[in-house]
Amino acid sequence: MPTPILMPALSPTMEEGKLAKWLVKEGDKIASGDVIAEIETDKATMEVEAVDEGTMGKILVPAGTEGVKVNAEIAVLLGEGEKAADIAASVGGKSQSKAAPSAAPVKEPVQRTPPPEEDAKPAPQAAPREERRTQTAATEAKGERIFASPLARRLAKEAGIDLGSIVGSGPHGRVVQADVEKTKTETPTATTAAAAAQPAQAPKLAAAMPDAEIRKFFADDSYEIVPHDGMRKVIARRLTQSKQTIPHFYLTLDCVIDGLLETRQRLNDRAPTDKDGKPSYKISVNDFVIKAMGQALQMVPEANVTWTDEGMLKHRRSDVGVAVAIPGGLITPVVRQVETKGLAAISNEMKDYAVRARARKLMPDEYQGGTTAISNLGMYGIKDFAAVINPPHATILAVGAGEKRPVVLDDTIVIRSVMSLTLSTDHRAVDGALGAELLQAIKSLIEEPAMMLV
Numbered sequence: 001m002p003t004p005i006l007m008p009a010l011s012p013t014m015e016e017g018k019l020a021k022w023l024v025k026e027g028d029k030i031a032s033g034d035v036i037a038e039i040e041t042d043k044a045t046m047e048v049e050a051v052d053e054g055t056m057g058k059i060l061v062p063a064g065t066e067g068v069k070v071n072a073e074i075a076v077l078l079g080e081g082e083k084a085a086d087i088a089a090s091v092g093g094k095s096q097s098k099a100a101p102s103a104a105p106v107k108e109p110v111q112r113t114p115p116p117e118e119d120a121k122p123a124p125q126a127a128p129r130e131e132r133r134t135q136t137a138a139t140e141a142k143g144e145r146i147f148a149s150p151l152a153r154r155l156a157k158e159a160g161i162d163l164g165s166i167v168g169s170g171p172h173g174r175v176v177q178a179d180v181e182k183t184k185t186e187t188p189t190a191t192t193a194a195a196a197a198q199p200a201q202a203p204k205l206a207a208a209m210p211d212a213e214i215r216k217f218f219a220d221d222s223y224e225i226v227p228h229d230g231m232r233k234v235i236a237r238r239l240t241q242s243k244q245t246i247p248h249f250y251l252t253l254d255c256v257i258d259g260l261l262e263t264r265q266r267l268n269d270r271a272p273t274d275k276d277g278k279p280s281y282k283i284s285v286n287d288f289v290i291k292a293m294g295q296a297l298q299m300v301p302e303a304n305v306t307w308t309d310e311g312m313l314k315h316r317r318s319d320v321g322v323a324v325a326i327p328g329g330l331i332t333p334v335v336r337q338v339e340t341k342g343l344a345a346i347s348n349e350m351k352d353y354a355v356r357a358r359a360r361k362l363m364p365d366e367y368q369g370g371t372t373a374i375s376n377l378g379m380y381g382i383k384d385f386a387a388v389i390n391p392p393h394a395t396i397l398a399v400g401a402g403e404k405r406p407v408v409l410d411d412t413i414v415i416r417s418v419m420s421l422t423l424s425t426d427h428r429a430v431d432g433a434l435g436a437e438l439l440q441a442i443k444s445l446i447e448e449p450a451m452m453l454v
Contacts, residue, residue, distance in 0.1 A: 002087050003052055005075040007061075007068050010039060010046050011364035017041045018066040018230060019074060028056045030077065037074075041230065044331075044367075045360045054079045058087050066230065148175035155180045231329040239388050249427040250386045251435050255446045256416045257402050260288055263449045267343065281344040285419075286322070286376050289399055289442075290346050291452050293374055294318035294338025296441035303438040304371055306392050307429040321373035321390065322350060324357045331357045332390060334370040343452070378402060384420035394429040397442070398422040419446075 007017065018040040024030060030050045037048045057078035061068055068074065076087050146163045148156070152175045156163050159180065166183050168175035228236070264283055271279035297304040297318040306313040318339045321332035333353035335346055356362050372394070375387040378401035387398040400420040407416040421442065425435040445451050 002057055002082055003054065003077040003079060004073045005036075005050075005077055007070050007072045007074050008039065008048055009070045010041055011368060014041055014070055016067050016069050016230070019061050019063060019068050020045060022059060022063045024056050026056050026059055030054055030056055040360070041364075044362045044364070046363070050077070052077060052079075054082075057082070057084055146175065149177065151177050152180050159184055229328055235329050238391065242389050242391055246389050246391065247427040248386075248389060249425045249430075249432060249435065250422055251425070251432070251439050252384060252386075252420060252422040253439055253443055254405075255419050255421060255443050256407065257285070257419045257446060258417050260285065260446055260449045261402070261417060264288065271344075281347050283343050283347045284350075285378070285402065286374070286399070287343050287347040287350065288446065288449060288452065289374060289376065289397070290320050290322060290335055290338060290350070291341075291343055292442050292445040293372060293397055294320050294335075294341075295445055295452060296438055297372065298339045299441045300434070300438045303395065303425075303430050303434050305394050305429050306371065307394055307426055308392075312429060315371040317371070319370045319372075321367070321370035321393070322353070323373065323375040323387075324354050326358045326360070331362065331367050332370070332373055333357055333362055333367045372396065374399060378419065384422055386422050387424050389424050389426055394426040395435070395438070396424045398424065 007019070010017065019037060020040045021038040022036070023038065024034070024036045030036060031053045032050055034050045035047045036050050036056075039046055039048055054077040057076045059075045061072070061074040078084070078087070148163055148166075148168065152166075153163065155177060156166065156175075161180065161183055163175060166175050166179050169179050264285065267283055268279070268281075271281050273279050295318070297315075301314065304315045304318060306315070317337050319334050319336045320338045321334045323330050323332050333350075335341070335349055335353075338346065341349075353362065353366065357367075370393065373387075373390050373396045375396060376399040377385060378399055381401050383403070384400040385398050387396045389396050398421070400422075402417050402419040404415050405418040406413050407418065408414075409416075421439065423435055423439045423442075425431070430438070
């Protein structure tokens with residue numbers, strides 16, 4: 001039997017992706033480990049390697065197709081001795097039920113819609129009830145289609161009854177209205193128990209204004225519709241989830257950074273150069289902030305946490321994500337174990353991340369996870385702002401621009417370079433006092449940068 005090639009899950013959270021490019025064509029010989037396609041997720045473009053060897057028999061999902069679900073069939077691989085004629089049986093199998101709409105169309109058995117009175121008419125030769133119940137449950141377990149009339153489907157949905165648990169008495173085992181009504185009458189306690197077994201649902205939030213209602217506010221010729229790409233959809237979903245499920249709490253303070261700027265200048269001036277005169281590193285203010293954040297989490301370990309309903313995850317390492325703007329959105333590569341790295345190493349790692357992020361070449365393990373994050377808009381002249389927490393983090397630090405401001409020292413007004421920091425915290429995990437302790441630790445390191453070099 002030909003082997004289906006499935007849309008791979010390139011990260012634990014991936015649900016769908018874009019099949020950007022096929023690197024092979026039908027009829028090509030393929031060895032295990034050959035790169036056969038490029039897949040775009042919301043964050044990166046990744047290569048897909050063949051697991052088995054054989055001949056590319058048929059490509060089911062064309063290059064450029066978006067929204068291909070994970071585990072959908074995207075192609076069929078022929079093994080030794082198999083022919084193209086064998087593909088039809090493979091494509092028609094149960095795995096095709098998971099294929100994305102963009103895959104090659106597969107004809108389902110044609111089912112005649114019965115007249116209304118047929119709904120109530122029992123099949124003349126129905127199998128024994130328990131036998132048919134077993135068959136129906138097996139059908140559901142295989143992921144195959146359960147035949148039911150539209151009315152029966154609607155009634156079952158309203159009553160919270162699983163169609164797979166109903167024995168169909170209509171033609172060919174079709175579930176009809178009478179079957180749903182009978183199930184409701186016969187097993188009310190079972191239905192109630194099943195509903196009680198479901199996990200508690202979060203309260204429903206008010207629905208957003210429908211697209212059609214929004215468009216009514218604007219003349220038809222005054223705008224164009226630019227469809228959302230995968231990245232923008234994921235950003236919208238995750239940040240909406242963050243603001244709806246995480247109780248944000250905000251703390252802001254100012255740091256005097258004249259000492260940091262002087263230290264940065266001295267370090268950069270003393271950077272070793274290669275034979276072409278290029279310095280081995282060029283440390284930025286943001287690199288100091290990353291180091292300060294990582295070290296402060298070690299000084300205040302109670303804030304280096306992640307909330308879960310079962311218990312608090314208390315992290316041993318300071319893995320700091322840093323927001324990087326890329327076309328169409330942003331991505332947050334993670335600098336791992338910041339507490340163990342020097343400023344030069346952090347600087348070079350971030351430069352590499354930024355270049356590959358804009359080219360969408362980061363691997364999932366380079367931008368997933370982390371114990372906290374930093375968002376810096378100082379380069380845009382933003383004085384201060386509050387960032388949205390990126391789940392599952394419990395904190396995120398928003399960094400504003402360094403600017404000359406009047407500061408009172410010993411009852412005297414002097415001009416100093418000042419930078420505002422705002423810490424957003426998940427108040428379930430890091431409350432106000434703990435957040436303030438963490439922010440003070442960050443401030444102490446930024447204002448005394450030599451402490452980061454110890």
